[in-house]
Amino acid sequence: MKRFKTAVKFICFTLIACLVVLSLNEWMRPKYYFNEIWSPTNTYKDFYKLDKNSVDVLFLGSSHAITAFNPQVIYDDYGITSYNLGSEQQSILISYYWLEEALKYQSPKVVVLDAFTLHKYTEVYVYNDLNCAEGAIRKAMDNMRFSPLKIKAANEIAKIDPSQNALSFFLLNIRYHSRWTEFDESDCYDPAIANHGGIKGYNIIGGFAPGAKDVTLDISDLSDVEAEPMIGIADDYLGRIVDLCEKNNIQLILTNIPYQENIKRYKAIAEYANDHDIPYYDFNEENLYNEIGYSASENLYTHPNYLGAEKLSDYMGKLFSEEYGIVPRNDDSFVKSGENYKHKVNNCKLTETTDIHEYLDMLNNDDYSIFILAPRDYSAYIDEDMINKLQALGFTTDLRNAEYGKHYFGIKDNGNIKETLTADDIALTGPFRNGLGKYSCNIDTSLMVSSFHTYSMQIDGVECGNNFSGINIIVFDNDEKTIIDKVNVNTCTEEKTMVRY
Numbered sequence: 001m002k003r004f005k006t007a008v009k010f011i012c013f014t015l016i017a018c019l020v021v022l023s024l025n026e027w028m029r030p031k032y033y034f035n036e037i038w039s040p041t042n043t044y045k046d047f048y049k050l051d052k053n054s055v056d057v058l059f060l061g062s063s064h065a066i067t068a069f070n071p072q073v074i075y076d077d078y079g080i081t082s083y084n085l086g087s088e089q090q091s092i093l094i095s096y097y098w099l100e101e102a103l104k105y106q107s108p109k110v111v112v113l114d115a116f117t118l119h120k121y122t123e124v125y126v127y128n129d130l131n132c133a134e135g136a137i138r139k140a141m142d143n144m145r146f147s148p149l150k151i152k153a154a155n156e157i158a159k160i161d162p163s164q165n166a167l168s169f170f171l172l173n174i175r176y177h178s179r180w181t182e183f184d185e186s187d188c189y190d191p192a193i194a195n196h197g198g199i200k201g202y203n204i205i206g207g208f209a210p211g212a213k214d215v216t217l218d219i220s221d222l223s224d225v226e227a228e229p230m231i232g233i234a235d236d237y238l239g240r241i242v243d244l245c246e247k248n249n250i251q252l253i254l255t256n257i258p259y260q261e262n263i264k265r266y267k268a269i270a271e272y273a274n275d276h277d278i279p280y281y282d283f284n285e286e287n288l289y290n291e292i293g294y295s296a297s298e299n300l301y302t303h304p305n306y307l308g309a310e311k312l313s314d315y316m317g318k319l320f321s322e323e324y325g326i327v328p329r330n331d332d333s334f335v336k337s338g339e340n341y342k343h344k345v346n347n348c349k350l351t352e353t354t355d356i357h358e359y360l361d362m363l364n365n366d367d368y369s370i371f372i373l374a375p376r377d378y379s380a381y382i383d384e385d386m387i388n389k390l391q392a393l394g395f396t397t398d399l400r401n402a403e404y405g406k407h408y409f410g411i412k413d414n415g416n417i418k419e420t421l422t423a424d425d426i427a428l429t430g431p432f433r434n435g436l437g438k439y440s441c442n443i444d445t446s447l448m449v450s451s452f453h454t455y456s457m458q459i460d461g462v463e464c465g466n467n468f469s470g471i472n473i474i475v476f477d478n479d480e481k482t483i484i485d486k487v488n489v490n491t492c493t494e495e496k497t498m499v500r501y
Helices: 002-028 040-049 063-068 071-078 092-102 134-141 148-160 190-194 234-247 263-275 286-291 306-322 333-352 356-362 384-393
Strands: 057-060 082-084 110-114 251-256 280-282 368-374 407-413 416-422 426-432 437-444 454-459 471-477 482-489 498-500
Touching (some): 063 110, 092 134, 234 251, 306 333, 333 356, 333 482, 368 454, 416 426
Parallel strands (some): 057 082, 057 110, 110 251, 251 280
Antiparallel strands (some): 437 454, 471 482
């Protein structure tokens, strides 16, 4: 009986220890939901939520692929279901193992592989033959489910890069032992954040590049061009991808998006594609670049903005439909991802707007918490239309009547408005987002020398204050839990120039 009790205690202790380790592993794993442009946690968690065999096209590759191929656009335009499994600096090894993992759950008809990482990054980014940083490996592999496949992948990663520990991909506290000092909201409210979802793995980029010149490849004569060799592991893992696609009756397609590609790299990939009878669509090639109406200034290089991604995605959708016979199907999951996409497009448009009247109209969105700080001097050219639009948002103070030296602070959060207009210094703190966030406003002009005056506004620990003339507007996205715009509107001049800071 004594031995039996001892055995039971040992078993219980072991089970409890295992549960503690598993819990620590989950807490130690960085979430990367919203704090980065490339959000692998949403990408891979959302993938596992898909209905089995609901995806007809898979995209794999680096951040080039993440920002170029938008499954939402392809679905909206052609009814074709796809998913983007790209990740930041995705090594060809990672592409292969995520394809293997994906085929446990999906039976795609087409796999599109971004070929950018088949060649070296600049020397700054070449850490080893994996051709990517350790962090990029982690972001992709930490979110893969435990299985013999993941064990095999971890061992191969550690073999190619001995600085990495295969066991640390399963016992994350080995790698992230100091993470307990870095916990934030994304860790504490993980379930709520995880339910937010993404856009089928696509990551949206905004912005423009005025004056950027179009650079394309003329491939009419490649006879005098020497192909640039691909990285050492490219033949092996690209060959594995080719074999895996053939075994599963999947059409493999190679692509490169506009990024001012070297003609020598183009030739290397084109020759490989030709030798293995793989279609290759390189959007740096002049005819293809012009066919989709791409523009360096309007759509950006390397990481296309959402407008460039729409052009690239529409072309691929048409290709899938007309050349590869993929038929449309209904998938209700694209309703939620469509809402997410629309929201992110609105954010991009907001941060690109340079007319204050249009900007105030766009702020009329319940997803935003809005902070306004106007110290000292701001009333001269505030017009009636601005006041009407501010009042439509819920702010009631008529700033046109504010005398020089009066400070204004206002916040709109969940429909609630708080405003302060005073000639005295301000020291305010308070919660927003139902207590999940905190703000403070501190204006201190007590010192005689104006250069030592304080004009501070902190939102979730981020300093957003300044002593610029005019009105400062800070927009916090409650859905993405981050500041998406900080703009100064110089209402002391008739032009009311808007400057992001």
